[in-house]
Amino acid sequence: MSATNTAVSPPVATPIPEGPCGDDDCGIRDVLDRIGDKWTVLVVVELAKGVRRFRELERAIPGISQRMLTVTTKRLWRDGLVERTVHPTIPPQVEYRLTATGRSLAGVVEGLADWSREHKDAIATARAHWDAEQESASPTGT
Amino acid sequence: MSATNTAVSPPVATPIPEGPCGDDDCGIRDVLDRIGDKWTVLVVVELAKGVRRFRELERAIPGISQRMLTVTTKRLWRDGLVERTVHPTIPPQVEYRLTATGRSLAGVVEGLADWSREHKDAIATARAHWDAEQESASPTGT
DNA sequence: CGGGATCCCAAAGGATACTG
């Protein structure tokens, strides 16, 4: 099958680059490649609250498409950050829960959220200020 | 070794205010929109080491294009995370340095890097396991 | 040196339809 595009099936080729620390990278790229996408951390945060089924996650994370939820959970599962329990009932029931590694990630992500809450006002202010300056510096005409 | 949580040491006690964090987002999206791109944190980490000129940053961060460095630094500047000092000499000289907010972000990012270093092996292993299982579960051709 | 402006491509992600 010639997959023209990135579908849901192949998360197969995602290299884990080497992170030489002490000089530049530190392996930060590695983390960001893992959690820097649009939904991963939200799923992790939600799962940090307890076991969730697919639908529950979908409802708990407003705006996520079911495709992205599938992709994201699969990726987390693959990386050993979540466990996936399938109950072969009808209708099917699948439970997701964080592994120990996943929980540690949730802890770190807390630090991010914390930082965000602390500084988001300052950032918004700085941004507004900057925008004002730029506008007065380069008036667009009319 | 591990900065499991709040790694930034806020000047005033921030005991996780109110509870938007008990329902969904937490404001994590906000952080990720800011640092989730390809270069921002690398620039922040580099600037955490001291004042840098444009060229110095470019050389310190292998792979970055000068356009992305411009975009990234400007974004950080706009958000009040870096200061930008222009020396109107010939040739021009522009210095970048982290603001207090920027430094606090660098601290948080340290937590991420920390987590990455701790768990990257486990993740790589889990991933290899997963891939093996999936391959044996859906043989592509043989 | 330190950018700004443009072009262009690749990847991420949203919408929808189908299945067990």
Added chain:
DNA sequence: CAGTATCCTTTGGGATCCCG
């Protein structure tokens, strides 16, 4: 319910040229 397969739009970001 819990996915999978496709299609299509949006965005990120690399390459290149030009300018003060």
